[in-house]
Amino acid sequence: MRRCSHPGCSWQAIAPSDDAALEQYAEHLVNAHAKTVEADIPDGMVQIKLREDDEWITTTFEEARDLHDSFHDH
Incomplete structure (x- = not known):
């Protein structure tokens, strides 16, 4: 399982594999924390x-x- 390491962010991946979790995590980082x-x-x-x-x-x-x-x- 992968969780977001940004302070105060409780996001975590729900995925069938590590690769899928990493893809979800990358998407989350861009959408929620990127500028x-x-x-x-x-x-x-x-x-x-x-x-x-x-x-x-x-x-x-x-x-x-x-x-x-x-x-x-x-």
Whole structure:
């Protein structure tokens, strides 16, 4: 099962598999917690910041997922 790690968010996936839960989680993050910003980001890269006051990090999607998971799995 996958739960949202954002403070105060009680969302959790209800899915038949880990892959389906991850897809639901990604959809939830975009719909509930993402913002659109104007930025020049190279193809194949994403920008993330782990805390509200951190600088934006430009990285690959895979690295962003690893950073997010390690940050929230303390």
